[in-house]
Amino acid sequence: MHDKSVAELARELESGKISSVELTRQFLGHLKQEDEQLNSFITITEDQALADAHAADEQRAAGKATPWTGVPFAHKDIFCTNGVATTCGSKMLANFVPPYDATVTENFRKAGAVCLGKTNMDEFAMGSSTESSHFGATTNPWGLGKGEKRVPGGSSGGSAAAVAARLVPAATATDTGGSIRQPSALCGVTGLKPTYGRVSRYGMIAFASSLDQGGTMARTAEDNALMLNVMAGFDPRDSTSLDRPVPDYTATLDEPLKGLRIGLPREYFAGDLNGAVEEEVRSAIREYEKLGATVKEVSLPHANLAIAAYYVIAPAEASANLSRFDGARYGYRCADPKDLLDMYTRTRAEGFGAEVKRRILVGTYALSAGYFDAYYLKAQKVRRLIQQDFIDAFREVDVLMSPTTPSPAFKQGEKSDDPVTMYLEDVFTVAINLAGIPAMSVPAGFVDGLPVGLQIIGDYFSEARLLNAAHQFQQVTDWHQREPQ
Amino acid sequence: MTISREDIEKVAVLARIRVDEAQVSALEKDLGNILDLVDQLSAADTDAVEPMAHPLNAVQRLRPDEVTETNQREAFQAIAPATENGLYLVPRVIE
Numbered sequence: 001m002h003d004k005s006v007a008e009l010a011r012e013l014e015s016g017k018i019s020s021v022e023l024t025r026q027f028l029g030h031l032k033q034e035d036e037q038l039n040s041f042i043t044i045t046e047d048q049a050l051a052d053a054h055a056a057d058e059q060r061a062a063g064k065a066t067p068w069t070g071v072p073f074a075h076k077d078i079f080c081t082n083g084v085a086t087t088c089g090s091k092m093l094a095n096f097v098p099p100y101d102a103t104v105t106e107n108f109r110k111a112g113a114v115c116l117g118k119t120n121m122d123e124f125a126m127g128s129s130t131e132s133s134h135f136g137a138t139t140n141p142w143g144l145g146k147g148e149k150r151v152p153g154g155s156s157g158g159s160a161a162a163v164a165a166r167l168v169p170a171a172t173a174t175d176t177g178g179s180i181r182q183p184s185a186l187c188g189v190t191g192l193k194p195t196y197g198r199v200s201r202y203g204m205i206a207f208a209s210s211l212d213q214g215g216t217m218a219r220t221a222e223d224n225a226l227m228l229n230v231m232a233g234f235d236p237r238d239s240t241s242l243d244r245p246v247p248d249y250t251a252t253l254d255e256p257l258k259g260l261r262i263g264l265p266r267e268y269f270a271g272d273l274n275g276a277v278e279e280e281v282r283s284a285i286r287e288y289e290k291l292g293a294t295v296k297e298v299s300l301p302h303a304n305l306a307i308a309a310y311y312v313i314a315p316a317e318a319s320a321n322l323s324r325f326d327g328a329r330y331g332y333r334c335a336d337p338k339d340l341l342d343m344y345t346r347t348r349a350e351g352f353g354a355e356v357k358r359r360i361l362v363g364t365y366a367l368s369a370g371y372f373d374a375y376y377l378k379a380q381k382v383r384r385l386i387q388q389d390f391i392d393a394f395r396e397v398d399v400l401m402s403p404t405t406p407s408p409a410f411k412q413g414e415k416s417d418d419p420v421t422m423y424l425e426d427v428f429t430v431a432i433n434l435a436g437i438p439a440m441s442v443p444a445g446f447v448d449g450l451p452v453g454l455q456i457i458g459d460y461f462s463e464a465r466l467l468n469a470a471h472q473f474q475q476v477t478d479w480h481q482r483e484p485q
Numbered sequence: 486m487t488i489s490r491e492d493i494e495k496v497a498v499l500a501r502i503r504v505d506e507a508q509v510s511a512l513e514k515d516l517g518n519i520l521d522l523v524d525q526l527s528a529a530d531t532d533a534v535e536p537m538a539h540p541l542n543a544v545q546r547l548r549p550d551e552v553t554e555t556n557q558r559e560a561f562q563a564i565a566p567a568t569e570n571g572l573y574l575v576p577r578v579i580e
């Protein structure tokens with residue numbers, strides 16, 4: 001059963017061939033056994049999952065089932081779960097048990113889905129390898145067959161590894177600069193970062209509030225659509241949530257792609273892009289041409305400034321957001337503080353890991369008196385130039401396509417000593433967050449036995465079109481069905 | 486663009502993060518490299534560009550001034566490091 005998609009599991013449950021309790025037991029058994037070598041989960045909520053599965057079976061018996069009723073999945077450990085530890089991968093929140101649910105958590109609960117636990121991540125979502133977690137690194141299931149320990153990407157590396165290894169059919173994730181798309185690419189799964197404001201950020205632990213967006217990860221585009229159906233929507237509890245109608249994202253999956261206009265940003269087929277990755281991506285784009293799409297080259301002239309703007313804006317916002325972790329009200333507090341300042345400074349020195357501290361310090365510097373205009377304000381202006389590039393491109397084409405990452409999964413430890421090298425993992429993904437538009441990563445081939453991701457970028461609120469494009473591609477290819485050995 | 490030891494010590498105070506003497510050199514190098522990376526921004530011509538705060542130019546919503554949340558002090562304080570009589574306890578601030 002663990003090979004089946006969300007849509008297939010929903011049909012099995014609907015037909016009565018299996019109950020949610022039986023299904024949940026099977027998944028939990030498989031998960032506990034397989035995750036010892038992956039470390040993709042921080043917390044497994046066995047008792048809660050079985051209780052939820054019982055409730056789901058009752059809900060179904062009462063004729064009140066939704067497509068999610070009784071289906072197992074997992075939450076990234078950044079979404080608050082009432083009564084269940086929510087750590088954000090940090091020592092700072094290792095003992096934090098939220099007294100409330102995130103809106104995303106509440107939505108899945110209402111739909112009757114069965115959460116098996118919380119997935120591993122880079123500390124406070126800052127990273128591209130899931131190596132900075134206080135709870136140990138997650139290993140990419142691809143590469144293990146050759147005895148290699150490779151990173152699953154990050155920050156949502158636990159969700160991506162768990163979905164790739166068939167531990168869960170789907171998992172929630174978040175994306176501030178690529179944290180859904182890059183791990184999806186490196187683990188060979190399908191992931192979607194929606195338009196900024198499409199999915200509520202309430203109860204999703206904040207990193208950079210003008211960029212953070214919750215989204216979906218699963219093996220198929222159809223399952224991503226099923227997830228987004230539950231997650232998307234206006235939330236008065238999120239001050240930047242957008243009040244727009246939510247379509248049924250599954251309703252348009254089968255529309256033909258004839259006439260779809262695809263743009264290839266020339267800046268995203270350049271630089272340090274691995275030649276074999278480029279070949280796989282170009283071959284995927286040829287599949288789209290066979291499906292009736294037209295392809296033309298376009299330009300995003302300010303693409304080379306995206307990383308620089310991102311690494312001002314994200315740390316600046318992080319330094320403000322993470323000032324709430326002070327040892328006073330919840331989370332970690334240092335032992336025997338001498339005075340209030342000692343409590344703050346030692347709690348934060350001991351509770352945060354190296355990368356989080358680096359980003360807080362950079363962000364504090366960028367916002368400090370005398371530097372604000374040169375860094376933060378300048379970056380916000382460049383951000384508008386980057387957004388304008390996309391607005392101009394979408395006058396000519398319907399979607400943009402590119403590689404998701406310049407190269408496949410790297411080995412653990414390979415980039416962890418050099419923050420700037422790690423930052424360049426996001427070279428094709430950060431501009432999308434700066435502009436606030438949606439984008440997906442779709443499995444599109446392999447290089448040396450490691451998955452390659454095709455990034456599909458759309459205009460604001462074009463999630464249905466992206467999912468349609470990904471779904472049609474998955475009808476004629478089977479990259480998304482390949483299983484790590 | 487480099488960052489000095491004094492800058493790092495000043496920023497650490499502002500950020501309320503204790504930085505030990507032994508960590509300053511490593512931070513000097515790492516933060517210096519990050520600032521070199523972001524220095525590419527200075528090349529961009531942004532004279533006529535408005536800074537962008539929200540991708541869709543949304544503004545802060547207002548709501549009626551009505552009580553919508555119930556008091557959950559016990560639940561919130563149950564996870565605090567130290568409380569007494571409904572108050573959060575921290576080290577003495579005023580002698």
